[in-house]
Amino acid sequence: MMSEDGWYPVALADDIEPGTSTGTRLFGRELVVWRDITGHSHVWEDRCPHRGMRLSFGFVRGSSIACLYHGWQFDAGGRCRYIPAHPKLDVPASIAVERFASAERLGIIWVFSGDPSGAGTPPGGNAETMPVRSLSVNAPAISTVAALMKEASLLVEAGASGPLLMLQACGEPVYIAVQPTGAQETTLHVVVEPGSDRQKVSLWAEALRHTLEAEPTRSGVTA
Amino acid sequence: MTGLVLHDFELDEGCYKVRLLLAALHVPHLRSAVNMVPGGEQTRPPLLLLNPLGTLPILEDGAGDDTVVLRDAEAILAYLAVRYDAARRWLPDEPKAFGQVMMWMTFASRDLHAAVLARRHAMFEEIVDGAAMTSAARRAFRVMDDHMTMRRLDGDVWFVGKGPTLADLALFPSFALSRDFSIDHEAYPALRRWMRRVRSIPGFTTMPGIPDYH
Numbered sequence: 471m472m473s474e475d476g477w478y479p480v481a482l483a484d485d486i487e488p489g490t491s492t493g494t495r496l497f498g499r500e501l502v503v504w505r506d507i508t509g510h511s512h513v514w515e516d517r518c519p520h521r522g523m524r525l526s527f528g529f530v531r532g533s534s535i536a537c538l539y540h541g542w543q544f545d546a547g548g549r550c551r552y553i554p555a556h557p558k559l560d561v562p563a564s565i566a567v568e569r570f571a572s573a574e575r576l577g578i579i580w581v582f583s584g585d586p587s588g589a590g591t592p593p594g595g596n597a598e599t600m601p602v603r604s605l606s607v608n609a610p611a612i613s614t615v616a617a618l619m620k621e622a623s624l625l626v627e628a629g630a631s632g633p634l635l636m637l638q639a640c641g642e643p644v645y646i647a648v649q650p651t652g653a654q655e656t657t658l659h660v661v662v663e664p665g666s667d668r669q670k671v672s673l674w675a676e677a678l679r680h681t682l683e684a685e686p687t688r689s690g691v692t693a
Numbered sequence: 694m695t696g697l698v699l700h701d702f703e704l705d706e707g708c709y710k711v712r713l714l715l716a717a718l719h720v721p722h723l724r725s726a727v728n729m730v731p732g733g734e735q736t737r738p739p740l741l742l743l744n745p746l747g748t749l750p751i752l753e754d755g756a757g758d759d760t761v762v763l764r765d766a767e768a769i770l771a772y773l774a775v776r777y778d779a780a781r782r783w784l785p786d787e788p789k790a791f792g793q794v795m796m797w798m799t800f801a802s803r804d805l806h807a808a809v810l811a812r813r814h815a816m817f818e819e820i821v822d823g824a825a826m827t828s829a830a831r832r833a834f835r836v837m838d839d840h841m842t843m844r845r846l847d848g849d850v851w852f853v854g855k856g857p858t859l860a861d862l863a864l865f866p867s868f869a870l871s872r873d874f875s876i877d878h879e880a881y882p883a884l885r886r887w888m889r890r891v892r893s894i895p896g897f898t899t900m901p902g903i904p905d906y907h
C-alpha cells in the first residue's frame with residue numbers, strides 16, 4: 471500500500487481502548503485503527519464504501535464499526551452488514567472496507583505494508599513492555615531517525631527496515647517505533663521495559679521532539 | 694426576567710461550556726437564543742447594553758437591581774461553581790487545585806482563542822488568518838496533550854485533581870470541535886482518552902459537531 475514494504479507502527483495498543491477508534495496516517499494514507507469489545511484490534515482503510523467519509527469519525531458497536539454519516543455498519547471482516555436506510559437488505563459481500571494485516575507486539579499495533587503473504591511478524595520479539603506515549607514530530611521520518619541516533623546510544627536496530635529502535639536514553643532502555651505519518655510528519659511510539667521510570671522517559675521524549683523539530687534539515691514546516 | 698438566564702448561541706463553544714456546567718449542576722435556567730451568526734444580534738442593543746464587548750455568552754442571575762450580569766465563559770463558569778456547587782467540586786477551594794484550575798481556565802480563554810477563531814474562520818467565514826490560527830491551535834492542543842500524557846502516567850484522568858473540574862469543561866469544546874477547522878484528533882492520544890472521560894460526566898450534553906453516539 472505504501473512506498474516500502476514492511477511492518478509499521480500505527481498506535482500504542484494501550485491508547486486504543488476496547489470499543490474505540492482513531493484515525494491515523496502512514497505515508498499520508500489515511501487508516502482507521504479500532505478495537506472491538508472483545509479486544510481485537512483492526513487496521514483498515516479509513517474510507518467508508520458508501521460516500522467515502524472517514525470511518526474513524528464513526529463509532530464502535532460491539533464487534534462492528536459504524537460510519538458516523540449514514541450509519542453503515544461493518545463487521546470485523548470488513549463486510550458491511552447493516553444499512554439503516556435499508557434495514558431488511560441482505561448487504562452484498564462486495565460492499566466491504568479494505569483491511570490490512572495487523573498485529574500487536576511490544577504493546578504497539580503494527581500494520582503490514584505490502585503483500586501480506588510475506589508479512590511474517592512485526593519486529594521486536596515478545597518482550598514485555600509498558601507504554602509511555604506516542605509523540606507527533608513535525609519532521610520527516612528519515613531526518614527524525616538520523617537525529618534520534620545522534621541523541622541517544624543505539625542498543626539494537628530491530629527489524630531489517632528499521633522502524634524499531636532500541637536506545638539507551640536517560641538511563642533507561644527505550645524502544646521507539648517510527649511511523650512515517652506524512653512527508654513532513656513522523657509519529658514516535660515510545661515504550662519501555664516494566665519497572666522503568668516512565669515519567670522521566672516521557673519528559674525525555676518531549677525534549678527530544680523539541681530537538682528534532684529544531685533540526686535545520688527539516689523543510690520549513692511549523693507546528 | 695428573573696432567575697438564571699443564559700444568552701446563548703448553540704454553535705458557540707463558549708456558550709457550550711456554560712451549558713455543560715449548567716447541565717452537570719442541574720441548575721434550572723432559561724436559555725435565550727441569540728442570532729449570533731449571521732445576525733450579529735449580540736453586537737447591538739439591547740444585548741450590547743448587557744455586554745459592551747458584543748460577545749457571548751452572557752449570564753443574568755437574580756431579579757431587579759440585584760441582578761448579576763456576567764460575560765465571558767470562564768468568569769461565568771467560576772460564578773456558577775461558587776454560587777451553585779456547594780461541595781465545590783468544580784472549582785476546588787484547596788489552594789493548589791484552585792490555582793491549577795485557574796491556570797487552565799486562563800489557558801482556555803487566551804491560548805485556545807486561536808482555536809475559536811480558526812473555527813469561526815472555517816464555519817462562519819470570519820476574516821482572520823485561518824492558517825496562523827490553526828497553527829496556534831495545534832500548539833495549544835500539544836500543550837494539553839503533553840499535560841494529559843503526564844497525568845495518565847501518574848494514574849490521573851482529569852486535568853486537575855481526582856475529579857472533573859471547570860478546567861475540563863473550559864478546555865473540552867475547542868478540542869472536541871477541532872475537526873470543524875480541520876485538525877484531526879489523531880496526534881493527541883492523551884486528549885482522545887480524556888475526551889471520552891468528559892463525555893461520561895453525568896449530565897454531559899453534546900452540540901452540533903460533537904456526535905452523540907447513542
Ligand code: FES
Nearest residue numbers: 518520521537540
Ligand atoms: S458515508 Fe459512511 S454511511 Fe454514508
